Amino acid sequence: MARILSMQLSSGISSRITSSIAKEKSETKIELPEKVKNSRVLILGGTGRVGGSTAVALSKFCPDLRIVVGGRNRDKGAAMVAKLGNNSYFSEVDINDSKSLDLALKDVDLVVHTAGPFQQAEKCTVLEAAIQNKTAYLDVCDDTNYSWNIKSYMKKAVDANIPAITTGGIYPGVSNVMAAELVRAAKSESKSDPQRLRFYYYTAGSGGAGPTILSTSFLLLGEEVVAYNKGEKIKLKPYSGMLQIDFGLGIGKKDVFLLNLPEVRSTHEILGVPSVSARFGTAPFFWNWGMIAMSFLPSEFLRDRSKVQQLVQLFDPVVRAVDGIAGEKVSMRVRLLSQFLLSCISSCVIVLHIDPNRLIWSRQMDAIE
Structure with a gap:
């Protein structure tokens, strides 16, 4: 007969933990180190649901950050900037155009790529531009081929001395x-x-x-x-x-x-x-x-x-x-x-x-x- 044993977690708490975090607690501000407190973060796809949520969360958690909302629709961009406040602005950008990306990445410290879908995307244009401009990179890719294509740029990212992280969303991530x-x-x-x-x-x-x-x-x-x-x-x-x-x-x-x-x-x-x-x-x-x-x-x-x-x-x-x-x-x-x-x-x-x-x-x- 099978015997079921209950095990303890290494933290010493019980084998089953349920934690409910109230919404207002999730809005606690995070104190960033001085050298990155005023960093500029470009969120590509920032007028969409995923990118917009990312922008809002960053502005609440880290209000000192400068949020750049990247997208193609100026009206939606203006609406998002109005929601975020004075420490943000809109940048019109086409992720399939290297010149447009280079312009958007100027003086940006981190680019967050949420402009999916990533399936059937043939080129990693955003990462290529990030490496070229020595800008830290993070995406929320959920496609197998695209994520492994991104990983093939590891040596170039290391040579450019920038962090580059793929599949950093909910799932995968x-x-x-x-x-x-x-x-x-x-x-x-x-x-x-x-x-x-x-x-x-x-x-x-x-x-x-x-x-x-x-x-x-x-x-x-x-x-x-x-x-x-x-x-x-x-x-x-x-x-x-x-x-x-x-x-x-x-x-x-x-x-x-x-x-x-x-x-x-x-x-x-x-x-x-x-x-x-x-x-x-x-x-x-x-x-x-x-x-x-x-x-x-x-x-x-x-x-x-x-x-x-x-x-x-x-x-x-x-x-x-x-x-x-x-x-x-x-x-x-x-x-x-x-x-x-x-x-x-x-x-x-x-x-x-x-x-x-x-x-x-x-x-x-x-x-x-």
């Missing part, structure tokens, strides 16, 4: 940190060998990301899913392999489906986990049905950014309307199975919920003999 923490805990706390790690993601409606998540999701349907099974690379059909996953408090059980995401490869190659996969699901449930139906469209169509953008324009008003009913919650569950003492399997899970009003996270670690 925070999810990678969650995975690394689970692997660290397995090796150091339970002295076990990681065997299988699974990423599970859920969003209600657009998850607050606006049309970008629609573009990303549709483009990902045109890519074969890369996963790893006992060290072997395997390819699977997108939005297949449905599992019902319990996302816990406030979310419950949701259906999730396979997608090709960059954290799978990095977890396998860098963290050394033999079996890795990632799944995503949304709500209401009929959006999942729509994604399944769209996965049968020709891959050539789904890889065409212009055609996908037409689909996004068609569906976006409907998604926004449904968001008002379904909400904009995001939840991530990362689970690691590891083996120790030859016969005991350890299951460790981190769950993170994000909604407009609070952040809830938990970690639990059990052993099944």
